[in-house]
Amino acid sequence: MAVTIKDVAKKAGVNASTVSRVIKDSSEISDRTKTKVRKAMMELGYTRNAAARILASGKANTIGVVFPPVLDKSSQPFFMKILTAINETARKFNVSIAIATGHTQTDLKKQVRMMYSERRVDGFIVLYAGKTDIIREYLLGNSIPFVLVGTPSEQQNEITHIDNDNKLLGREAVRHLATLGHRNIAFVTDTTDGEVFSERYQGFSEEMVSQNLTKSLVKFDRSFSIGRETALVVMDDVLTLKVMERLNALGFRVPDDISIITYNNSIFGTITHPFLTTFDINVVRLGQAAVEKFLDLLNNNPSYHEKTVIPFELILRESTKAR
Amino acid sequence: MAVTIKDVAKKAGVNASTVSRVIKDSSEISDRTKTKVRKAMMELGYTRNAAARILASGKANTIGVVFPPVLDKSSQPFFMKILTAINETARKFNVSIAIATGHTQTDLKKQVRMMYSERRVDGFIVLYAGKTDIIREYLLGNSIPFVLVGTPSEQQNEITHIDNDNKLLGREAVRHLATLGHRNIAFVTDTTDGEVFSERYQGFSEEMVSQNLTKSLVKFDRSFSIGRETALVVMDDVLTLKVMERLNALGFRVPDDISIITYNNSIFGTITHPFLTTFDINVVRLGQAAVEKFLDLLNNNPSYHEKTVIPFELILRESTKAR
DNA sequence: CTGAAAGCGCTTACAG
DNA sequence: CTGAAAGCGCTTACAG
Structure with missing residues (x-):
């Protein structure tokens, strides 16, 4: 019922694989063909099927965002703010986000494990840096890509993290x-x-x-x-x-x-x-950097884990005064 | 590399389709077979692949959550709170959630449209009820399933919504x-x-x-x-x-x-x-009801659109006093 | 109650 | 530069 790559291929008079290549703007395809195919896509109103792409490519193109295992995340504006920043940055890179929330570490871990083993996500952005955290242990122990917003008290050299100074x-x-x-x-x-x-x-x-x-x-x-x-x-x-x-x-x-x-x-x-x-x-920058660093980690698989330090800014208002 | 339905089938000595039926706990399968297959799944550590399931079944099993097109969602604890409630309720029903955030209606609509046309989501929970809203128009115009948290000023009979009185x-x-x-x-x-x-x-x-x-x-x-x-x-x-x-x-x-x-x-x-x-x-109940009503809408496709009224509670503290 | 087969809509070596 | 084919890992009529 939805229009597929085949419909586009037929309309444009090319093979489905060519359409696929046009979609990812492969440099192998001639401009003439690209134009032709794009026209057909436009006319048919084609959008690619996310699930099919994920299945065929083996990449979820999705980042899991892990919230801290506390009851009331809503009392700290930080979380909604960074979530928004992460979502918007992710969009720019054409990746989606999924979220994991739970009241206990156990609950949260179950969720995180499920997300990863069902291949819903390629890895995680963890939004907290508690002392001992079984989620972090799990991720580290299974070599699952993740970045941390905050500074871990241990294993700083094994964890890519983003924080202020x-x-x-x-x-x-x-x-x-x-x-x-x-x-x-x-x-x-x-x-x-x-x-x-x-x-x-x-x-x-x-x-x-x-x-x-x-x-x-x-x-x-x-x-x-x-x-x-x-x-x-x-x-x-x-x-x-x-x-x-x-x-x-x-x-x-x-x-x-x-x-x-x-x-x-x-x-x-x-x-x-x-x-x-x-x-x-600078919560927005923290969120942006988290996405960027995660993608870097995922795609370039660097052998080192660096810390990214986000600058801050003093906002002068009314609560301080010269004496 | 990951263990698939085939691996389980081989190990259990059955056909892949049987494994698939065991996964969804089909009543057609004998208990003996179920036990056998489940044992094999356990031993191999099988988890099903989300993308394959979505592709084959045609159901995303995911709800898109739409935040209002305002800059600062973080100043209102409501949003993080309901997001958490929605996520937790969704998990109970084995569905995932995806989020849409944007600063403008146009931006947001683009996102919503993309999520739906890529078949990432089956429909939406909209977290606001602004006067004229192009997202709502779009959803309504294309018969995309959605529920609204809040009370729309128009078309109340065409929109399933959840609100307090x-x-x-x-x-x-x-x-x-x-x-x-x-x-x-x-x-x-x-x-x-x-x-x-x-x-x-x-x-x-x-x-x-x-x-x-x-x-x-x-x-x-x-x-x-x-x-x-x-x-x-x-x-x-x-x-x-x-x-x-x-x-x-x-x-x-x-x-x-x-x-x-x-x-x-x-x-x-x-x-x-x-x-x-x-x-x-009662934000938690608002979120729960939103998920439940959405799922009801999606699965049973009722011909009417009802309003669900969530009760509230007076919290007596220090700012009121008899005179 | 279970199996064999087709198909979901893509991507990606492999050929040419 | 493009095509034909195999395959990603499931689900689901269809048979029996």
């Missing part, structure tokens, strides 16, 4: 605040797990020391309070909103009494005032 | 506030477009009138202010945060001076105090 992100936060005259700065976090925290904090610490400033590390919890700090570096913007509420209750005003600089530049930074001074981690 | 949502907001003793209530919105607004506002109005209360409609913008109202019904929780900031600046305190009830129950309602009293619209 989190250490530099820590340093730059300090630099900005120091420029504004702050000398007593705390790093505020709600989690001390993961590479993101440790690298940012390390960068923060190094810069504080090298500039001879007074630093502290504060874990945000029920009893959160601050001492003589005049500025804070906060792990992300949602946390910042909570921190600010707390500071308010304690009688501090942002930015008049306390400056805050944070990360992610999500929508949470511009809902209520003061709008947040924040680092934009 | 927005009118009731408007009514219930009033009822809650009235119970708390509020008699002067404003409906606050930042947009007067779309069915969601008009239905909620209609329900709000009807209930206000029937309870003989004093109502007003306030558009939220730079000059936002309120008069003698003691309570507000606000279109969504992000807007509520902005409204609250404004009220604060004007010297009103929530909930002491003004009660607020809102919609969506997203993360935005519980970041800072007062936590928001809000209606949970």
Whole structure:
């Protein structure tokens, strides 16, 4: 019922294989034939059948995107944003994407394994870098092509990954605040797990020391309070909103009494005032690079696994101020 | 290289067609044979090839999920949440999902058309119900199966759709506030477009009138202010945060001076105090129903197009108070 | 209850 | 530069 390569071939007066070659714009085919065939395709409204192509070529031309095994992915705008970026970049390269979501690692792994063994996907983009992850183990153990968005805590040389320079992100936060005259700065976090925290904090610490400033590390919890700090570096913007509420209750005003600089530049930074001074981690580029690197991995099968570092940008808004 | 149906057939000493029947658990096959074949599948680690199955059966077993043509889908937790729910429900029915995202209607339509004509998907779940939408027109015009999450402003009888009862949502907001003793209530919105607004506002109005209360409609913008109202019904929780900031600046305190009830129950309602009293619209059920209804549409091809109404739930928190 | 065969719509060596 | 043929791994009438 749908129009096939054969219909086109007949109409154009060529063999089906020729039509196939025209479709992939093979340089072997003469321009005359190409024009003729393309005209026939146009007239018949031909579109190629994805399944037939995949079956015959042995390539799924599809990337699986793996979301973290947590319940609420929707509270972090990051995921929808990178998904969109990945999808749009993939389209540019004429590949599709499939997604894997699950609440537990086991669930997720089952899904990932199924996708790959049914040959639905050529490999994966993994959107998280948890400490020990059975999906990563599985992929690594079976030599399945994948790239990671984030920085794995182990086997960095065996995993192609894309991330920001989190250490530099820590340093730059300090630099900005120091420029504004702050000398007593705390790093505020709600989690001390993961590479993101440790690298940012390390960068923060190094810069504080090298500039001879007074630093502290504060874990945000029920009893959160601050001492003589005049500025804070906060792990992300949602946390910042909570921190600010707390500071308010304690009688501090942002930015008049306390400056805050944070990360992610999500929508949470511009809902209520003061709008947040924040680092934009360039999620779109992270997604684009993930696709590009994955395709590179798949097609050129390089023997090394590199890290791609995506630049970030400081967005100056209202939560930091010179003292 | 991968193990195929033939390998299994040989190992089990049967014909390939028998294996195929065992896979789909056909009632024609004897239990003895089934056991034998399944054992062979296990031992060889067989998984069926998705592309071959799709090609031979003519069914993609995949649903395309269409996101709205707006730039920033990530600022609304709704999308990631429903995507997850859809994906998980789809898995239960052994179907896959593919996604279509684009910044413009044209872009999106191109994608949707391509997905369908390449036979990648059997149809679509459309996640928005804009006024005039060329994607919807295209789907309708070509009799492509699809369901809509939301309520279309036209052709409601030709479109299978899933939504909350927005009118009731408007009514219930009033009822809650009235119970708390509020008699002067404003409906606050930042947009007067779309069915969601008009239905909620209609329900709000009807209930206000029937309870003989004093109502007003306030558009939220730079000059936002309120008069003698003691309570507000606000279109969504992000807007509520902005409204609250404004009220604060004007010297009103929530909930002491003004009660607020809102919609969506997203993360935005519980970041800072007062936590928001809000209606949970049950996004997970919306997603599940979308998949179920789509599959029903596809397999049973009913001659009518029904609306499925998903119940909601009032989440009482801190932003409403008796006066 | 099971088998043999045709066919789904492509791609890709192999020939010429 | 183009064609003829085999094959990708399934499903599904058709027979028996």
